[in-house]
Amino acid sequence: MLLSALGFALMSACVKYVSVYGIPVFEIVAARALVSLILSFVDVQRKGISIWGNNRKLLFLRGAVGTMALMCVYYAVTTLPLAEATILQYVHPVFTALLGVLFLKERVQGATMICIVLCLFGLGIMVQPNMATSITAEALPLQSVMIALLGAFGSSIAYVIVRKLSQTEDSSVIIFYFPLVALPTSILLMWNEFVWPSLAITIVLIFVGIFTQIGQYGLTKAMQTQEAGKASGYSYVQIVFSTLLGVVIFNEVPSVWTYLGGGFIVTGALINVFGKKLIPSVFRRV
Template sequence: MQPSLLRLFDLPLSARYMLVSSLGFALMGACVKAAGASGLPVLEIVAVRALISLVLSFIDIRRKRIPMLGQNRPLLMLRGVFGTIALIAVFYSVTTLPIAQAILLQYIHPTFTAVLALFFLKERINLGTVLCIVLSFIGLSLVTAPQWSAHSTTDISWLAIAAALTGAFTSACAYVVVRKLAQTEDPSVIVIYFPMVAAPISAVLLIAQQSFVVPTLYQLTLLVAIGVLVQIAQIALTKAMSVENAGKVSAYGYIQVVFAALLGMMFFDEIPTGWTLAGGVFIIAGAFINSWKKSLKSR
């Protein structure tokens, strides 16, 4: 066996789980992009993704034999609404932006989470968080720099970038709500409210748009793959977090952007621009510093 492969297998168990999770999420993004390119509406992709998650979450609830509706139902519903908006926005951005750029913009969510937590959870902002905010802002400016030019030749729209940022912001809102709910609710109850809200909302919007497409065998395969890959990625992420400090192991999660860039180049002829690469360094550095500071604080 080659030395490089030996070093890979020498990684801590938590790191290997995180790499599996990152690859799973990146592959899911590629399947979402392929499904969109094949003619499936984003809302249909969201609806099927939510339906698969709802079935799997319901099985988990039944296995645990716990009440499904939870205690703080208004807040649980709010978590579902934020998650639904985030899912629609993220899937739209993935189908319209290069995969690496869409996923990269999601890493701005720690900035939004920190600000929201300050106001709603009274959590203090430390130096690491301040650095994260500054670096994320610089990174965002670099990633979107070509759009500021009047002579830009790129066909990437501001709507797609706005969707990616909306996904990051509403994801942060969901994270803050989950932190609050974690004090009283079982994790499985928190999880199931996401598809419980997302499935009917996306289905109603899909019907209202009259954009439902009967999927071909290829499209159906992609839809099932999206649901399965998300489940694998979530399980691997949970296992990684359960055996190691979250701040420490999350550093391995940033390789998701690398996986996404490779998949984009291999299957969609997407070559990351210099602006995207430069912005990515700042955004990932900011997210890494934020999680590293939290890791040190928890020791």
């Protein structure tokens, strides 16, 4: 999941960068989808399997839900500071764990619950000074916040669908359906708002797709090998990556609250990974 978190953090940084130069959200989605579609198709062909999979209805549903969530996330990234936009995305492990219990009949382990609690506490520390006080110059736009939360909910649904599909589908096929749905959808929504990018911006748009592919690969592999709530809880590390990228690229210097909250988030992620072994051993010693 670390690979997935890093890939998506770099993707978000690229999205924010090209938006500064006037590239609209739907065009960014289309560019990402085009690159991902080509890379996914090549990967499926390399494996010598059918690109259409077995459960086509559920595959298309995953693509549709993922596309909706992606558009919401990209809108948030282009209208909010990178760290805050990422933080708002990462309420989805709570939704994912609950959906995993309801639809996949999974048990939420104690380590995962501790991770979620610590991560939410860390999020509260990071968000509270920036959203509820006058530390920053201006409040975050409500519309952007709500759309970011909608994207987080959509992501949680998509993750649970991926978990279900992983029982019958190859990971490359699951990844392939995402851009297969996203590309025509974003082109239709973009319509006449297309902006010709410069060569440099075109290269960055291509990297949006490449980093997406890296993130999707890591995510799909993680969801195939871990329970839905556990895998998505560990993905909180993306917040740390995004905060660092915000500092380096966009000069968005975080406050001490961001570092403190990030510490809780990393601690929660480590417990989520190693807690299954460590927690029982601790109780055996008591």
